[in-house]
Amino acid sequence: MGCQPCPRLFALVCRPPGRLAQRAAGSRHAAPLLDRGGRARDRRPCGRGRERCPRRPAGGRRPPPPHRHRWPLRPRRRHRSGHGRVPPAGGNVSQLAAGQRLLLHLAFDGTAYAGWQVQPGQVTVQGAVEAAMARLCNRPVRLHGASRTDAGVHAAHLPAHLDLPRPFAAAALLRGLNALLPPDIVCHRLEPVASDFHARFAARGKLYRYRIFNHPVRPLWDRPYLLWEARPLDVAAMATAVAPLVGVHDFASFCAADADTTTTVREVVAARFGPAGDELHLEIAGTGFLKHMVRAITGTLLEVGLGRLPSHGLTAILAARDRGAGGPTAPARGLCLVEVVYDPAQLEQWRAHLGDQ
Incomplete structure (x- = not known):
C-alpha cells in the first residue's frame, strides 16, 4: 500500500495560476483570466455588456465609505488675539460717508524717495500714497501733508488729510490702503476730522x-x-x-x-x-x-x-x-x-x- 499525498502539498501544486502568472505567460489575450476556482472570468469591466457585480451599483462606482469620525467635527478655534475674525455685520463697523475729511497717520522709510511732496518725474511719498488711494477709490485723490521732508529723510509720524471721494468702511479702508502701499510706507491709523481741518496749518x-x-x-x-x-x-x-x-x-x-x-x-x-x-x-x-x-x-x-x-x-x-x-x-x-x-x-x-x- 503506497503512501498518500499530503493534502496541503496537493492544494499548493494543483492551485490554478494567479493573475500575474497568467499575464507573464503571454499576451493579455493569450489566455483567459481565471478566478481562484479555475473558472474563466470576463475581462470586461463591471457593468459593461454582462451582468453587473452584485457588490457594485449601476454605473460601476462603489458607494462612498461610511463616516469614520467617532464624534462630530468641531469648528476651528480662533486665536485669542482675534486674527482672522470676521467683523460683525451690524453697526460696529464705522462707515465713512463720501466727502468726509480723513486724517491719515503715516510713517515711511525715505531712503528710496525724493521727499514727501509730489515732483515731476520723481518718486515721492505723497505720490505713492495718492496712487494707492486712487486705486482703492477708483478716482483721483489729493493728499495734504503736515510737513514736507527732504529726499532721504524718514518719518515715524507724518499726518496728512484728504477728502474721501466715496463711502467706505473705516476698517476696510485702512486694511486696503496698507495692502496697496509700498512696503516702506505704512498708515498706522485714520480718523475723521472737521471739514475745515488742514493737516499743515493746524499743526502746533x-x-x-x-x-x-x-x-x-x-x-x-x-x-x-x-x-x-x-x-x-x-x-x-x-x-x-x-x-x-x-x-x-x-x-x-x-x-x-x-x-x-x-x-x-x-x-x-x-x-x-x-x-x-x-x-x-x-x-x-x-x-x-x-x-x-x-x-x-x-x-x-x-x-x-x-x-x-x-x-x-x-x-x-x-x-x-x-x-x-x-x-x-x-x-x-x-x-x-x-x-x-x-x-x-x-x-x-x-x-x-x-x-x-
Missing part, C-alpha cells in the same frame, strides 16, 4: 531726531537711518552748543538758499544733544522748521564736536543770518520726523521735559 509743533553713530567701525544693521562718524567727538561741547538755539530766532544761517519762505524766524521750544545707547541723538522741537534747518544745525554741531568751532560759536552764527557762516549740511539719512502734534499742551511738555530726558 514738530519733533525731529538726528542719529549719529560715533564709532571707529561702521554700523551694519541701521546704516540707512544714521550718520556714521568714525572720528572722536566732543559730546560735552556739542551738548553745550545747542543751548542758544532755544527760543525765537532768525534761523537764516541754517536755511537752504533755495527755500521758498517769506520769513526765516522760527521758534525752537526745546533742544537736546547727548548719548542714547551706542548713538548720539540731536532732538529738537519747535513750532516750525525751515528747509534743511535741522540738517544744517547737525552739520554745525559736528564742526563743534571735531574742535573746528567753539561751543559758543552758534550764537555768533545765529547773529550773522548768513548761510555761509554755518557749518555744512549733514546727510539726510540720519534725520527722522518723530512726531507732529496738534495739541498746544504737548509743546509745553516738550519745553519742560525734552532737555531733561
Whole structure:
C-alpha cells in the first residue's frame, strides 16, 4: 500500500495560476483570466455588456465609505488675539460717508524717495500714497501733508488729510490702503476730522531726531537711518552748543538758499544733544522748521564736536543770518520726523521735559 499525498502539498501544486502568472505567460489575450476556482472570468469591466457585480451599483462606482469620525467635527478655534475674525455685520463697523475729511497717520522709510511732496518725474511719498488711494477709490485723490521732508529723510509720524471721494468702511479702508502701499510706507491709523481741518496749518509743533553713530567701525544693521562718524567727538561741547538755539530766532544761517519762505524766524521750544545707547541723538522741537534747518544745525554741531568751532560759536552764527557762516549740511539719512502734534499742551511738555530726558 503506497503512501498518500499530503493534502496541503496537493492544494499548493494543483492551485490554478494567479493573475500575474497568467499575464507573464503571454499576451493579455493569450489566455483567459481565471478566478481562484479555475473558472474563466470576463475581462470586461463591471457593468459593461454582462451582468453587473452584485457588490457594485449601476454605473460601476462603489458607494462612498461610511463616516469614520467617532464624534462630530468641531469648528476651528480662533486665536485669542482675534486674527482672522470676521467683523460683525451690524453697526460696529464705522462707515465713512463720501466727502468726509480723513486724517491719515503715516510713517515711511525715505531712503528710496525724493521727499514727501509730489515732483515731476520723481518718486515721492505723497505720490505713492495718492496712487494707492486712487486705486482703492477708483478716482483721483489729493493728499495734504503736515510737513514736507527732504529726499532721504524718514518719518515715524507724518499726518496728512484728504477728502474721501466715496463711502467706505473705516476698517476696510485702512486694511486696503496698507495692502496697496509700498512696503516702506505704512498708515498706522485714520480718523475723521472737521471739514475745515488742514493737516499743515493746524499743526502746533514738530519733533525731529538726528542719529549719529560715533564709532571707529561702521554700523551694519541701521546704516540707512544714521550718520556714521568714525572720528572722536566732543559730546560735552556739542551738548553745550545747542543751548542758544532755544527760543525765537532768525534761523537764516541754517536755511537752504533755495527755500521758498517769506520769513526765516522760527521758534525752537526745546533742544537736546547727548548719548542714547551706542548713538548720539540731536532732538529738537519747535513750532516750525525751515528747509534743511535741522540738517544744517547737525552739520554745525559736528564742526563743534571735531574742535573746528567753539561751543559758543552758534550764537555768533545765529547773529550773522548768513548761510555761509554755518557749518555744512549733514546727510539726510540720519534725520527722522518723530512726531507732529496738534495739541498746544504737548509743546509745553516738550519745553519742560525734552532737555531733561
